Amino acid sequence: MAVSMSPKQKVYQGILQEIRELIDRHNLKPGDKIPSERELSGKLQAGRSSIREALRAMELLGLIETRHGEGTFLSNYQPYQTVEILASFILQENSTKRDLVLAKQIIEKEITKLAYQQLTPTNFKELQSILEENKHNPKERHVAYFRYILNHTDNLLLAKIWYLMEDFSSTVNNLYYDDYFYQALQTLLYENRYGQIERLFMNTSYKETE
Amino acid sequence: MAVSMSPKQKVYQGILQEIRELIDRHNLKPGDKIPSERELSGKLQAGRSSIREALRAMELLGLIETRHGEGTFLSNYQPYQTVEILASFILQENSTKRDLVLAKQIIEKEITKLAYQQLTPTNFKELQSILEENKHNPKERHVAYFRYILNHTDNLLLAKIWYLMEDFSSTVNNLYYDDYFYQALQTLLYENRYGQIERLFMNTSYKETE
DNA sequence: CCATATCGGTGGTCAGACCACTTTGCTATT
DNA sequence: AATAGCAAAGTGGTCTGACCACCGATATGG
Structure with a gap:
């Protein structure tokens, strides 16, 4: 293989690097096609099996x-099938779970604060609908609510991070806030009490089913 | 291949499943050896290349x-290796500079608030030293300061995320806060005015060199 | 007894061969 | 001319066999 690489690095790791750069160079976005395995094999001067090892790893990660x-x-x-397998390995450590849950809560708090300035009365009503439609399913309610918020946050990076965290955490616990929380949050949003959002989040812990 | 699998599932995904069960059955712990690629190939009735695709994916995940x-x-x-891989793609692919900067600032704010409860007077003095040692180099000062904070945050996940963001953003610009910010923050930490940390961050923007 | 050469097992990589599937475009029929 | 049907090309999916490089244990020679 001719992929430039640090000493002892394996070919497939170099491929990974190479593919990242290729994506960057061509400014590829989700949905775009990347070169075929045989083409990559030729371009990067590596066996097709090495290419595949890199691609399979990327696929596993979604x-x-x-x-x-x-x-x-x-x-x-998208939520990928393999996330379950991954999570079963990854989230065994309790400290990991704790870190994840805390980080996720922080993101939710901050995106709410970001979205705050952009929410219109219409948005507010739609959020209320979401809460009512899912009142029977706390987990779904949680996801739907924050997905909506996320769409008004205007920060794609935070959105990606949250989706990932949600994916992982949902394979182990069903985390959500209790009814009171959402209503309190709605009230704060509605009444323009921005400063209290922070406090509300920090004084609320997740509930958990299962 | 004879690995039992749902319709259309790929061989390597079945292998993954199989390996996990094997680990479970034999109660293997970290450090233990798993069967060789050739042996797995025989036992699971799959080609060695398929075995390798599964193993390489697992390796990439750590x-x-x-x-x-x-x-x-x-x-x-080390579960957080996964985070790095994912992040390295997410960060690179589709985050505008603006998103990244904002997210990074949020993380810095939140880790500071997390660390707040754990900081002792000694820590406080060490932070002051860091500021003085790097007063000539704003970028280095920024990194050193928050690295120290991070070490007292007790959330490895957030730490990883911050390091990655710092890494990526530093390839684009040199971001740091101005002198006043750090001194103000020090004062807040020292005088136990937790509630004002939030405001300080939100009222401060990054400076930029280059 | 020890240093060393050898050998078997293991991961690392490649090349080539099929297969299954999708798209495309040509052909032959209507 | 329009269309139904089929053939070909391109792609991922998988297996096999072949080397290589590396490690550890064992046999060998001093």
Whole structure:
């Protein structure tokens, strides 16, 4: 293989690097097609099996999506099937879970504060609908509520991070806030009491089913 | 391949499943050796390349460790390697500079608030030293200061995320706060005015060199 | 007894061969 | 001319076999 690499680095790791740069160079976005395995094999001067080792790893992470007979495409991080397998390995440590839950809560708090300035009365009503439609399913309610918030946050990076965290955490626990929290938050948003959002989040812990 | 699998599931995904069960059955712990690639290939009735696709994916995630000439071993798992891989793609692919900067600032604010409760007077003095030692180099000062804070935050996940963001953002610009900010923050920490940390961050923007 | 050469097992990589699937475009029939 | 049907090309999915480089244990020679 001719992929430039630090001493002892394995070929597939170099491939990974190379693919990242390729994505960057061509400014590829989710949904775009990346070169075929055989083409990459030729371009990067590496065996097809090495290419595949890199691609499979990326696929496991949900970074790409492969369609038999069509090609390989950049993914937009849908909940991927393998997340379960991953999580079963990853989230064994309690400290990891704790870190994740805390980080996720922080993100939720901050995106709420970011979205705050952009929410209109209409948005407010839609949020209320979301709460009512899902009142029977706390977990779904939680996801729907914050997904809506996220769409008004105007920060794609934070959105991606939150989706990922949500994906992982949802495979182990069902985390959500209790009814009171959402109503209190709605009230704060409605009544323009920005300063109290912080406090509300910090004084609330997740509930958990299962 | 004879690995039992749901319709259309790929072989390597079945292998993943199989390996996890194997680990479970034999109660393997970190450091233990797992069967060789050729042995797995025979036992699971799959080609060695498929076995490798599964193992490489696991390796990339940090689940296993491979020693050339010796074998493959369960890793003393560092779950956060996964975060790095994911983040390295997410950060690069589609985050505008603006998103990244904002997210980074949020993380810095929140880790400071987390660390707040753990900081002792000694820590406080050390932070002051850091500021003085780097007074000539704003960028280095920024990194050193928050690295220290991070070490007292007790949330490895947030730490990883911050390091990555710092890494990526530093390739684009040199961001730091102005002198006043750090002194003000020091004062707040010292005088136990937790509630004002939030405001200080939100009223301060990054400076930028280059 | 020790230093060393050898050998078997292991991961690392490649090349080539099929297969299954999708798309495309040509062909032959209507 | 329009269309139904099929063939070909391109792609991912998988397996096999072949080397290489590396490690550890064992046999060998001093």
